[in-house]
Amino acid sequence: MNAEERDLFLNPIVPENLIANSKTISDLHSLSSSLLGIAAGILGLESYTGFLFYLLGTLFVSTLIVTFVMGGKPEVYSRGGWKDVIAADVTGGVMGFVLTWTLFFGLVRV
Amino acid sequence: MARSLPSKLLIAFSSLLLAHACYSAHEHSLLSTTATTPPTTPSSSSSPSTPGTPTTGSSLPLDITLETLISVSLLLVGIISSGWELKPISLRNYAGGVESGRVLVDGQVKRGGLFGGLEERPGFLDVRKQRKEFTEWMKVQG
Numbered sequence: 001m002n003a004e005e006r007d008l009f010l011n012p013i014v015p016e017n018l019i020a021n022s023k024t025i026s027d028l029h030s031l032s033s034s035l036l037g038i039a040a041g042i043l044g045l046e047s048y049t050g051f052l053f054y055l056l057g058t059l060f061v062s063t064l065i066v067t068f069v070m071g072g073k074p075e076v077y078s079r080g081g082w083k084d085v086i087a088a089d090v091t092g093g094v095m096g097f098v099l100t101w102t103l104f105f106g107l108v109r110v
Numbered sequence: 111m112a113r114s115l116p117s118k119l120l121i122a123f124s125s126l127l128l129a130h131a132c133y134s135a136h137e138h139s140l141l142s143t144t145a146t147t148p149p150t151t152p153s154s155s156s157s158p159s160t161p162g163t164p165t166t167g168s169s170l171p172l173d174i175t176l177e178t179l180i181s182v183s184l185l186l187v188g189i190i191s192s193g194w195e196l197k198p199i200s201l202r203n204y205a206g207g208v209e210s211g212r213v214l215v216d217g218q219v220k221r222g223g224l225f226g227g228l229e230e231r232p233g234f235l236d237v238r239k240q241r242k243e244f245t246e247w248m249k250v251q252g
C-alpha cells in the first residue's frame with residue numbers, strides 16, 4: 001500500500017461529488033471562455049495576443065471561481081486544489097474561445 | 111442554482127454594456143474604412159501638416175477598449191457569483207455537513223445524515239390486528 005492509497009483509505013472521498021464539482025467548474029470555464037472570445041473579437045486581437053488574452057482571462061476566471069464559488073478553499077472541493085481549477089477543460093475552452101473570437105472579429109470588422 | 115437579485119442586475123447591466131461596446135467598435139471600424147479622405151473643414155488656426163485622424167482601422171479608441179474589458183469582467187463576476195454550488199469531496203466533510211444540515215441533498219435537508227438508513231429498524235408486525243382488518247375488509251367487500 002503506497003502513500004496515496006493509504007491517504008485515500010484514511011480520508012475517503014465521495015466520487016459523485018468529485019464528478020459533479022469538476023463538471024460545474026468546466027461548465028463555468030466553457031461559458032466564460034466564449035465570453036472572453038467575444039471580448040477578444042471586439043478588441044480585434046490577432047494571433048498570439050489573442051491566446052495571451054485567453055490565458056489571462058482564464059487565470060482571472062479561476063481566481064473568481066476560487067473566491068466566490070469555493071470560498072477561498074479550493075482543496076475542499078477539488079482533489080488538485082488550485083491546479084485543477086485552472087486546468088479544467090482547457091481544450092474545450094480554447095475551442096469555444098476561438099469560435100466566438102473569429103465570429104465577433106468578422107462581425108465587428110465587416 | 112438560484113440566482114440572487116444583485117447578480118441578475120449585474121449580468122443585465124454588463125451585457126448591455128458589452129452590446130454597446132460591440133456596436134461602437136463596429137461603428138468605429140465603419141467610420142475608419144469610409145472616411146479615408148481627411149476632413150476638409152477649413153480651420154484657420156490649425157497647422158496643415160497634421161491630418162485630422164489617423165485611419166489605421168485596427169486601433170480602437172481607448173474608451174471602447176476599456177468599456178469592453180470592464181463589461182466582460184463584470185459579466186464574468188456576475189455569472190460566477192450567481193449561486194453555483196459545489197459539494198465537499200471528502201467523505202468526512204460531506205457526511206458531517208449533511209448530518210448537521212449545512213449541505214443539502216437534492217435540495218433538502220436529509221434527516222439522519224448519509225447513513226440514516228442504517229438506524230431505521232422496522233418494529234414487529236401485529237399479525238392479529240392485520241388479520242382482523244383483513245376479515246373486516248372481506249366482510250365489506252361481501
